[in-house]
Amino acid sequence: MSTQIELIDQAEVTARPTDDDGLGCLRTKHGNLPLESIDVRTRITGLASHTELTQGFHNTHDEPLEATYVFPLPPRAAVTAMRMAADGRVVDGVLKERGEARATYDKAVQEGRRASIAEEERPGVFTMRVGNILPGERVTVHLTLAGALSYEDGEATYRFPLVVAPKYIPGRPVAGDQVGDGTALDTDEVPDASRISPPVLLPGFPNPVDLSVEVHVDAAGLPLAGVRSSLHATATEDAADGLRVRLNPGERADRDFLLRLRVGDEAAVSTALAVLPDEDEQGGTFALTVLPPTGEAPEHGRDVVLVLDRSGSMGGWKMVAARRAAARIVDTLGGDDRFAVLAFDYQVDTPPGLPDQLAEATDRNRFRAVEFLANLDARGGTEMLTPLRRAADLLHGTAARERVLVLVTDGQIGNEDQILYELAPKLSGVRVHTVGIDRAVNEGFLQRLAGTRGRCELVESEDRLDEAMHNIHRRIGNPLVTDLLVTQDGLAVDTATVAPTPIPDVFPGAPVVVMGRYSGPPHGAVTVAGQPNLRTTLTATRSDNPALAALWARANIRDLEDKYVTGQTALEGRIVETSLKFGVLSRFTAFVAVDQRVVNEGGATRRVTQPVDLPSGWEVPDPGNAPTMAARAAGMPTFGAAARFAAAESTGGAPAGGYGMQGGLDTSHSAPAGDVYAGPPPGVPMRGGLPAPAPGVPGRPPAASPRKRGRPAPAPDDGTSLAAFVREELTRLRGGDGQDVWLRAGLMTALSERIRVLLATWQQNNEPLEARTTLGTLSTELAAPTADPAEVDRRWQKALSTLESLAGDGNTRSRRTFWKR
Template sequence: MSTDIELIDQAEVTARPTDDDGLGCLRTKHGNLPLESIDVRARITGLASHTELTQGFRNTYDEPLEATYVFPLPPRAAVTAMRMEADGRVVEGVLKERGEARATYDQAIQEGKRASIAEEERPGVFTMRVGNILSGERVTVHLTLAGALSYEDGEATYRFPLVVAPKYIPGQPVDGEQVGDGTALDTNEVPDASRISPPVLLPGFPNPVDLSLEVDVDSAGLPLAGVRSSLHATAIEDAGTGLRIRLNPGERADRDFLLRLQVGDESAVTTALAVLPDEDEQGGTFALTVLPPTGEAPKRGRDVVLVLDRSGSMGGWKMVAARRAAARIIDTLGGDDRFAVLAFDHLIDTPPTLPEQLVEATDRNRFRAVEFLSNLDARGGTEMLAPLRRGAELLREVAVRERVLVLVTDGQIGNEDQLLYELSSKLSGVRVHTVGIDRAVNEGFLQRLAGSQGRCELVESEDRLDEAMHNIHRRIGTPLLTDLQVTPDGLAVDMTTLAPAPIPDVFPGAPVVVMGRYTGSPDGAVTVSGQPGLQARLSATKSDNPALAALWARANLRDLEDKYVTGQTSLEEQIVETSLKFGVLSRFTAFVAVDQRVVNEGGNTRRVTQPVDLPSGWEVPGAAPAGAAAMPASMPTFGAAARFSAAEATRGAPAPNYGMQGGYGSAPDSFGGYDQGSYGGPPPSGPVPGGFPSPAAGVPGRPLVPPAGKRRTRGGKPTPPPPAPGDGASLTTFVQDELTRLRGSDGQDVWLRAGLLTALSERIRVLLDVWKQNNEPQEARTTLGTLSTELASPTADPAEVDRRWHQALTTLESLTTGGTPRTRRPFWKR
């Protein structure tokens, strides 16, 4: 049996798709896509920022429209207000508990009222929905953000992200309706995958969105020595009170915007205590800044584990930069240090000439590690949890040594919460430093993983690498100050409100800012102490930053949310209470705006999901592997999504979850190198997951792209023979092994999964007699016998294979959990 799947051909790409939305769609048969413009207006005063983001939506259809747009914001900024404008009417958004806000929005849409809702999916990833936009109408939504510039090594940085990059989605698809309108299927590891996977425009199309960005800089007494921007097409003007940086027309929303302000005098930032009283003068917010002392920290031996992401999304300049960064880190190690190197995609690789453990940082060992790093290329999926676990195991408690884990990656994964949950205890006492390499980096996740005791360094280009590596070298050493303590000394500090928590250690060139709440009078002081030898009493001075309370609330909420995902679910009420009290958006709240006028009787709308640009610098292969037709230059290999026509992608049916939807390193290279991580690179050698042989053992691979004008046919491939059972085979071990095998096949081809299920059926049939002789439980044997019968008949129908795959997973899992059913909680609470 076989199933025919037709790919998008060159004619379709040239003509451009004509359906409503989705992969590769720029213009529809009804007109342009709904998002018409993005306008960013920022004002920087000293080290504080105030930003207003305006999104303009226009309905070019002849029927009412509901538009969905997944977009990024600075992960540490506080979203404090939303406003919707349409048809001369202005509606202020109201911050509500998220479930209540969604119910308010859905009811308004059903009643035919114009409405919008802004929700946070991840730190830095948000969803905007605007409904009942009438034909020909334009609706604008304004978001207000308060932020603080990061300040290190005499330079302040303002970062505003402009695109959500495709993310790798691990796990098995879950039953039930998808929670979002994206291209990825919700899975047990990423239950909201469909909310963070917007469709991606094919490269080469004209700019779909009018992007404008303007930043006014008032140095507020800081001596500016220079200004740098990541988007080269900028205009710098004298705005009277300072500088105005304006983006020239034509730039695409495909990368982060970075503005770096060089401060000539580093003494412009000092150790100080600033307070901002509440309106009722019964308390307020404080910010304590601690500068690094001069001198060097005492050196002691370090155990350093370097974890390098080599997955498909790291292709191109990012892989080159990652290799250089990793090699530089290894070269900085001294004779008293030990280290290990782990490179990962869906597999973990280590230097073949070094033992798989910590080794002394001798010249020979460092040379072998750098030699290994120099030969790495991008491939496969981003299975990040396993290498971080192994790194944590290598860094077992050694009291007299500094334990450091350095992760070099773009961070483009969807299961951030799962990693934090799994690793929070394993990495306790380990200082985690993250190096983010991308022009649209997942900054929110990398900051969360580093936590308050590590550092996050971002590299947006090879030109920036040397400067970044200088900073990283200083950060992975011993901190200058540790065990910082804040003690009330006249100012009634609420010690439970300190953020970030725990208080960070102090590294060279990087001031530490601790915020919190106090009660009573703002007149007072605190004492700050640290090791070795810091003891200082700081008197309070009034802050000139009116957003200080919102910034504290955002920092406190981020800490609470991270604790929530590590298992402290009782914090939900506190998160909602803090969010609503201080008017700052969180993952458990949402801004909703409803125009009470009915504009669409009946509430029927066309739903359109806005595609986003491919991030700048993401590599698109221009040719297929040997034996396959050339890939059109304007069409990337989109993993699973490339197997569907544009019409299929735009009808709202999500593509199969081949890992990262939208392609670029989605499917693992397991089971003989199928998909090659969506890059068409060489398949891995040696054993592969799931017990199947590698290509060298005789399992043929397949080209990413069929010959022009032909259909690709699935099926007809030999199924690997079932393993011969051993006399002592355990039913429990069998179930665990088969669960691992099935889960490892998630995202693989239909024919391959069908063969896997047939092989499972045969293995069960062969082992039933063994289990009977070993007195394994009768009920379990009966359950597996029934499953074997149901899987025995061959099929290549994708829907039937998917059904059987889920059935097999559910059956096997029931034998390990006692059949306890899973409950589906609201996606923002999982």
């Protein structure tokens, strides 16, 4: 029997365009897009999941192709295998240290062999490169994942992300070659920005990828009371195979796929200890589940700082949901609590009438905060570090009270490691709760920031908000059990391997799962104790989940990676050792598959970076609308004009036009100083074949070694060359001397935006690095907000003098030398 599954949110599903003629219909003079299919096959048994992801690539060019695809995976899943298939040949991937894997891949591609490599850039963000795909050939790459469903409030959730959302990239561009093929420039704060910034398809383009998802659900004794999906799907009952859920044809890969399984009897999930012995039965892996005890947590005064993201990427339904969520959080505060509200984009705003310090949670103060929140709109860049620093300072020195930080955001930033590094010592002892609002949320970052003492709640639609806020209300209170401790009582537990660490506190409705390794025979028990009055002894039973060891390895590696970015760089060896021993991908290892047959003599390839959909619900603002024009007239940052995205596609060149993509990557806005197109083509200093740590971020995990790009013939002087651009902008600025000061400010803002967008296309021309560096610096200065007429005039004169300097001030020889004409 087949039944339609209830949608989590009917309004969030984008209809398939009527002009979609099917696979391969998106044709340009450069050919079709290389990625033609994504197939997800998952088997859920109880609360464990096994997923096979297949990515299909098709070369429609008349020359060999190297395709790069930046894609997401569940951040807590373990990638345990890879294989590549083409031309009737199947090659299994080998897990190697990341630098060694890259060298293996690059050498194979240069020698003309078919090869692929899978690398982890962030928790949940991965890069797949496939080299030497012959003309007309199809290559498939299969990844195997082991995961576990989250279980809270009687509902198990399977989440599979399908698109990497644009991320805000702070910092100043660094000199040198980019380390990846993305559209963002590497900066001193995000030295691998070009590896996490795939080009984005403009809205309205036909669906370029054939997406199929099929999930087999074996409840394994759990009584299912309902199934919900975030995408249109059909469920089929099969007595022999349980429940089968299939995604309906035509859906786009523009949001997370969620499957929520309501469990009819919450007692079906119980406190238990499961063990999976190694082959020799002399050691193995254990998983301990601790259910919340009955009763209520003791109430006492809290200090709560609410940090709300109002940046451009939060536009539309997300801003509405974020305002409602924040207001609900303020309403949960009691008379014994103190609080502060910080709303941020490129600056931090607070409710008028409230003190700069923590305020008493009186009715009057809470009303002022809610009134302030109700009037917030999305704008500007996601400068998240400053408000989080301020929140940590507000909570500093209040150790006698429960200290809570609540962050409401989509999490779409590129400098996650920098934030974790700087905030780790400041937030020691602070309970951090994160509320992620997006249909393609940055779950990995939000979970890492919440750590083990707080909770991460994800909201994928406005309809989901009320349900999520009920959970948040329970989580933001005091935990039921703290200071959990696991000790051996017959089972020889290795306490140094326990993950996550520290062990999470226990909140209402949210079981805690702890994994680790033990030595000796798989017999005995463990004792679990916690404050205020939890103590129980559990006897081990054999697990039927063969992926338990991989799941522990992934959790242990995640803990080690998070410690690594806070400065404990000596942990790199342990991360690599654990990754290779248990066959689980990490940020220091990579899967590489090489077909030893030479298929492309000479190894010359066309490089193409696969564009992705703009996430569902994201807005592309109209650069000509009134609010944007008013902001420009005031010299403020705006959510700027849409421009052409460039796919990194050439025989060794940088971004070239095509595919109707949008430029600047962070399509939600043109941010202030430090946005994605604020400087010259970048790269990072190298150390041992890998990028050196970013300033202020010691021990950052490796990004990628630079890939040298050749330069094609000079582009024609068609208005996008440096020479033509400087002449045009000089004419505009020289003609503006008599303009009102704010009209001049608006003209300078527009100039800044044009520079940011065009810097990417200039990488393919013979434009000198020095000139692009100068313009990048000018763009950053022009974009910085100011309300001082004298400062506007200073910047106006600076812009004129800079452009006149680039033009050689009329000297033909100087111009020719400078522009390499």
